Amino acid sequence: MSGPSDYQPTHPVLKWIERRLPILGFAHSSFVAYPTPRNLNYWWTFGAILSFMLGLQILTGVILAMHYTPEATMAFRSVESIVRDVNYGWLLRNMHASGASMFFLAVYIHMFRGLYYGSYKEPREVLWILGVIIYLLMMATGFMGYVLPWGQMSFWGATVITNLFSAIPYFGESIVTLLWGGYSVGNPTLNRFFSLHYLLPFVIAGVVALHVWALHVAGQNNPAGVEVKTEKDTVPFTPYATIKDMFGVSCFLIFFAWFIFYMPNYLGDADNYIPANPGVTPQHIVPEWYYLPFYAMLRSIPNKLAGVVVMFSSILLLAFLPWLDTAKTRSSKYRPLAKQFFWIFVVVCVLLGYLGAQPPEGIYVIAGRILTFCYFAYFLIMLPLLSRIETPRPVPNSIADDVLAKTGSKTTPMVSTVIALALAGSLLAGSVQNARAEDQTPVSQKWSFAGPFGKYDRGALQRGLKVYKEVCSACHSLNYIAFRNLADPGGPGYSDAQAAALAAEYKVKDGPNDQGEMFDRPGRPADYFPPPFPNEQAARAANGGAAPPDLSLIAKARSYERGFPWFIFDFFTQFQEQGPNYIVAILTGFEDKPPAGVTIPDGSYYNKIFPGHAIKMPPPLSDGQVTFDDGSPATVPQYAHDVATFLMWAAEPKMEARKQMGLEVFVFLILFAGLMYFTKKKVWADAH
Amino acid sequence: MLSLWPFVSQMNPDASTIAAGAPIEVDLAPIASGQDIKVFWRGKPIYIMNRTKKQVDEARSVPVASLPDPATDQSRVKEGHDNWLVVIGICTHLGCIPIAYEGNYDGFFCPCHGSQYDSSGRIRQGPAPANLAVPPYQFVSDSKIQIG
Numbered sequence: 001m002s003g004p005s006d007y008q009p010t011h012p013v014l015k016w017i018e019r020r021l022p023i024l025g026f027a028h029s030s031f032v033a034y035p036t037p038r039n040l041n042y043w044w045t046f047g048a049i050l051s052f053m054l055g056l057q058i059l060t061g062v063i064l065a066m067h068y069t070p071e072a073t074m075a076f077r078s079v080e081s082i083v084r085d086v087n088y089g090w091l092l093r094n095m096h097a098s099g100a101s102m103f104f105l106a107v108y109i110h111m112f113r114g115l116y117y118g119s120y121k122e123p124r125e126v127l128w129i130l131g132v133i134i135y136l137l138m139m140a141t142g143f144m145g146y147v148l149p150w151g152q153m154s155f156w157g158a159t160v161i162t163n164l165f166s167a168i169p170y171f172g173e174s175i176v177t178l179l180w181g182g183y184s185v186g187n188p189t190l191n192r193f194f195s196l197h198y199l200l201p202f203v204i205a206g207v208v209a210l211h212v213w214a215l216h217v218a219g220q221n222n223p224a225g226v227e228v229k230t231e232k233d234t235v236p237f238t239p240y241a242t243i244k245d246m247f248g249v250s251c252f253l254i255f256f257a258w259f260i261f262y263m264p265n266y267l268g269d270a271d272n273y274i275p276a277n278p279g280v281t282p283q284h285i286v287p288e289w290y291y292l293p294f295y296a297m298l299r300s301i302p303n304k305l306a307g308v309v310v311m312f313s314s315i316l317l318l319a320f321l322p323w324l325d326t327a328k329t330r331s332s333k334y335r336p337l338a339k340q341f342f343w344i345f346v347v348v349c350v351l352l353g354y355l356g357a358q359p360p361e362g363i364y365v366i367a368g369r370i371l372t373f374c375y376f377a378y379f380l381i382m383l384p385l386l387s388r389i390e391t392p393r394p395v396p397n398s399i400a401d402d403v404l405a406k407t408g409s410k411t412t413p414m415v416s417t418v419i420a421l422a423l424a425g426s427l428l429a430g431s432v433q434n435a436r437a438e439d440q441t442p443v444s445q446k447w448s449f450a451g452p453f454g455k456y457d458r459g460a461l462q463r464g465l466k467v468y469k470e471v472c473s474a475c476h477s478l479n480y481i482a483f484r485n486l487a488d489p490g491g492p493g494y495s496d497a498q499a500a501a502l503a504a505e506y507k508v509k510d511g512p513n514d515q516g517e518m519f520d521r522p523g524r525p526a527d528y529f530p531p532p533f534p535n536e537q538a539a540r541a542a543n544g545g546a547a548p549p550d551l552s553l554i555a556k557a558r559s560y561e562r563g564f565p566w567f568i569f570d571f572f573t574q575f576q577e578q579g580p581n582y583i584v585a586i587l588t589g590f591e592d593k594p595p596a597g598v599t600i601p602d603g604s605y606y607n608k609i610f611p612g613h614a615i616k617m618p619p620p621l622s623d624g625q626v627t628f629d630d631g632s633p634a635t636v637p638q639y640a641h642d643v644a645t646f647l648m649w650a651a652e653p654k655m656e657a658r659k660q661m662g663l664e665v666f667v668f669l670i671l672f673a674g675l676m677y678f679t680k681k682k683v684w685a686d687a688h
Numbered sequence: 689m690l691s692l693w694p695f696v697s698q699m700n701p702d703a704s705t706i707a708a709g710a711p712i713e714v715d716l717a718p719i720a721s722g723q724d725i726k727v728f729w730r731g732k733p734i735y736i737m738n739r740t741k742k743q744v745d746e747a748r749s750v751p752v753a754s755l756p757d758p759a760t761d762q763s764r765v766k767e768g769h770d771n772w773l774v775v776i777g778i779c780t781h782l783g784c785i786p787i788a789y790e791g792n793y794d795g796f797f798c799p800c801h802g803s804q805y806d807s808s809g810r811i812r813q814g815p816a817p818a819n820l821a822v823p824p825y826q827f828v829s830d831s832k833i834q835i836g
Contacts, residue, residue: 156784160800163783178696182705184731192699279726279733281784285800299801304781304817360801360815 007033030216035234036241037222038687039403043113044220045248046106052249053103054208058201060096061145068148070194072187075150076275080480080553083654090654091260091661098259100142101267104290106252107135115321116342118330119221125322127214130207132319137204139291139315144197146288150190151272156285158185158193164298167308184278224402225330226395233399239683247676254669261662262452262574270559270579273651274549283611284359292356293349297375299360300368310372317379324379327387334393338386345378354564440609441560442585445641447577449648452663455656456649461492463628464646467639470626472551475543475617477531480552481650484525490656491649500525544603546616555579555644555651579651580644585609587640590619711836713828716772724788726777729835733777733785734823735796735809736833743794743807744770750806757819761808764822774833775809776823781816796820 007028009015018024067086069078082089111131114120120128147158162179166172181188219228228234235241259266267289271282287295294311301307317324332339352371358364396402448457465486468478483503486494494502503523508530511518523530531550533539540547549557559578562570570576589609600606604614621636632638649655701709709730716736719725724737739747747761765773777785777796784800791797792813793806803814810819825835 156800160782160784163781166783177701178699180701181699182701182731183709186731188702188705278731279728279785281799283799285784299815302815304815307815 030212030237031242032236032238034216034237035219035228035231036237037220037228037233037399038235038240039222039224039399040220040241040244041223042244042248043109043117044222045245046110046113047215048245049106049249049252050103050110051208052252053099053106054201054205057096057099057103058205060092060099061198061201063092064096065194065198068194070148070191072150072190072276075148075190077480079149084480084485090658094260094264094658098256098264098267100145101259101288101290102252102256103138104142107138108290111135111318112346114221115345116332116339117221117223118225118325118327118332120322121325121330122322124214124218124221127211127218128322129319130211130214132315134204134207134211135318136315137200137207141197141200141204142288142290144193144200147190147193148197149272150276152274152276152280152282153269153272153285155185155276155278156282157287158189160285161287162189164308164311167305169305186278221330222399222402223331223333224396224399225334226397226399226402229398230400235687240687243676243680243683247673247680250669250673250676254666254673257662257665257669261658261665263571263576264658265556265576266571270557273553273557286357289353289357292354293352293375294356296352296356296368297372299356300365300372310376314372314375317376321379321383325383325387327390327392329392329395331395334395335386335390336393337390338383341378341382341386345375348374348378442578442581442609444575444577444581445584445644447580447645447648449645449655450577451574452659454659456490456492457645458493459630459632460642460645461649462494463630463632463638464642464644464649465492466628467621467626467643468551468646471620471639472643473529473532475532475539475548476551477533477548478529478552478650479531479550480528482526482528483523485653487525488653491653492646496525503527506530544616548617551647551650553651555583555648557651558582577648580648582609583644583647584637584640586615587621587643588637590615709836711834713832713834715832717831721771726788727835729823732823734835735773735775735777735788735820737773737775737788737807739771739773739807741771746794747806747808747810756811757817759808759810759819761810764808764810764819766827769827769830772833773807773809774822774825774835775820777820779803779816780811780818780820781814786820 007018007025009018009024014024064082067078067082067089069075079093083093084090086092114128114131143157143161147154162176162185165179166176168175177183179189180186181192269286269288286292294314297314298307298311301310327335327338329335332342348371352368352375355364355368355371360368396405447454448460449455468476483499483506484496485499486492486502487496487499503525506523506527506529507520508523508527509518510521513519533542536547556579560582562575562578586607586609589607591606591608594600594606594613598606598613600614604616605618606613607615621639623636624634626639627634632642652658712727712729714725714727714736716738719736719738721738722740722743724735726733726735728734744761752758752760762770764775777788779786779798779800781798781801781803784798786796786798786803786805788796791804793804795807795809795812796805798804798814798816801815803816804812805816805820806812808819809822811817823835825833828834
């Protein structure tokens with residue numbers, strides 16, 4: 001991509017190929033001999049990280065598609081069977097799902113880097129615009145991918161986002177019907193989203209090729225923002241950039257692996273573990289974190305059409321950046337004012353993201369409007385203004401000079417520290433506002449399965465199963481658990497024979513037989529726990545209008561707000577036991593008499609944890625109700641703890657394998673990254 | 689240009705989806721005053737609400753000109769069946785399902801972005817631009833309607 005190569009293969013076979021298709025010379029000139037500025041910092045490794053992530057998403061995605069069923073009644077279950085039954089399916093799914101978040105994180109850093117160092121300025125406008133197109137394609141791909149598991153958030157996210165198009169005057173409704181292929185989001189919608197979700201990554205790969213092409217024509221920008229002048233300014237791509245990128249990628253992988261193996265649900269929404277239900281809207285429809293700033297802008301505008309226009313233009317605006325910021329100096333390093341406004345802009349984006357996750361009421365709406373204004377003001381007022389009034393500091397004569405003069409000013413870290421503190425302060429203020437609602441938050445329990453080395457307590461699993469069998473199973477199904485699972489490694493630890501014996505206690509409907517009739521037979525290990533009711537309507541009718549939810553995923557489908565700053569600490573402490581905490585809190589949260597002033601409708605019971613406090617489930621547990629063989633106390637708190645442990649295993653049966661492999665992968669990645677670091681130091685020793 | 693049409697048109701609802709969207713009949717007899725039911729038609733939830741006298745009076749006493757999307761209550765129900773409100777339960781903002789008998793107007797409240805509708809399904813507060821839509825329907829008898 002950088003002109004004719006002087007690459008001369010020596011091997012006769014390579015010579016033969018090279019005369020007919022000069023692909024080796026092309027690769028050599030693009031990725032080996034290609035001159036790269038010698039002063040690039042680690043923010044520049046995100047290009048390589050993004051290429052790697054795109055490749056990984058395509059690889060895991062193609063494999064997942066081999067096991068996934070894009071059909072409305074089967075999609076949710078097929079994702080669960082990937083995680084539970086496919087060999088390493090949990091790993092591939094976690095990689096793909098967290099990978100999407102990592103991809104967006106990397107692309108945001110890549111974009112902010114471009115913004116800070118003026119990488120969009122002449123002659124890199126087309127390069128930048130191609131980047132904006134890739135970002136738009138990524139957003140579309142990410143959105144459609146999130147719909148595929150067909151959980152509640154998938155379904156309602158799809159409904160809200162496709163409805164954005166209904167804001168278009170005159171044609172809105174017909175466009176939305178066209179997108180849905182029906183009169184609402186349904187099976188045709190899921191089908192076409194699957195098709196497009198499979199297609200778009202390859203379109204992205206195509207645009208990435210153009211992006212890299214444009215990069216190799218215009219040359220890379222660099223932290224000094226001065227163009228390459230002599231050969232002294234550059235180093236060859238290989239080994240210098242290659243090894244540095246390898247080190248960057250391996251560090252990024254360590255961060256990525258933290259999510260894959262230890263926090264797979266940290267970035268997801270608990271509601272997406274509830275199968276899609278067109279009749280019930282979740283309390284808060286929240287998109288994935290990477291769309292939150294735009295969602296906040298959409299919601300802060302009181303007019304529907306205007307809100308949609310604002311949201312889309314906030315992204316399209318980026319494409320015009322090269323003509324909004326006309327300053328001659330590229331790098332914000334030498335622009336004292338632009339640098340400060342850049343950091344303010346970063347904070348505005350983060351705060352918008354925070355607001356996007358909050359309920360649209362009161363102070364949040366007003367703050368959303370102010371920040372939306374700030375977002376647009378940065379591009380439309382500040383950048384054009386700064387390029388006229390700002391006096392930049394002198395830029396170095398050449399890249400080589402910049403490398404030699406590398407004393408490094410200490411102002412940037414200071415500014416960012418102040419801004420980080422301000423950010424933390426304002427978020428804290430926001431969470432204090434929320435504090436009033438938090439007196440009903442479940443208490444954190446001690447769990448044997450918490451933390452990086454956590455394992456299920458076999459005794460608790462077996463006792464929990466007993467509680468489920470003798471109490472919960474009267475009303476609650478356990479549809480995703482088969483009897484064979486009870487003998488799986490990392491589970492309750494029964495033998496195959498014990499699991500088969502337990503299965504045989506149940507009657508399972510089978511058929512039709514040769515006479516065309518259904519018949520009952522004893523259960524086999526491959527059968528699933530039979531549900532207590534034949535269908536949801538029967539369950540609803542028998543329980544005063546409220547259908548008891550299936551319990552297979554309940555430990556992941558229930559959660560509660562942790563609030564700032566806890567959700568940040570949770571990332572480091574690997575706290576993800578909201579579900580079991582909630583189950584224990586519900587089971588022990590019944591009170592005979594509601595507090596004064598609270599009335600509970602007939603047929604409901606007061607529960608201090610349940611949202612709204614009126615729960616249709618009567619207090620299910622009482623002391624002495626279930627007897628344990630191992631001498632554990634027959635008390636309600638013990639029952640609740642055991643059944644919550646059991647349900648956590650039911651929701652996450654591969655947890656032990658996941659954490660075990662996580663340890664191995666971490667040891668490997670840290671060694672690999674260390675190796676890369678020292679190789680990089682050695683390679684670069686003569687270049688600095 | 690015309691040759692592109694099949695590639696676009698295939699995305700529209702197919703024949704079976706359209707056929708499944710044929711009119712349905714709903715028996716109103718079991719719905720007591722002050723109660724509502726939700727039926728699905730064309731994949732959309734339809735609220736059928738047997739309004740109390742208080743709800744009807746509230747809906748009719750508000751000055752029509754003061755509403756964000758002005759419409760009289762009379763124009764949204766069938767004459768002679770003034771207590772029956774039949775609306776598509778899809779928030780006109782971004783398509784969530786409002787909850788009946790919540791909010792400040794004895795009508796509907798949308799949990800997604802906080803739109804509030806009154807006992808005639810008219811938007812009163814929040815980001816939604818329009819009233820809840822009234823589906824095509826007629827009374828086949830005093831206690832039975834046909835939607836569609």
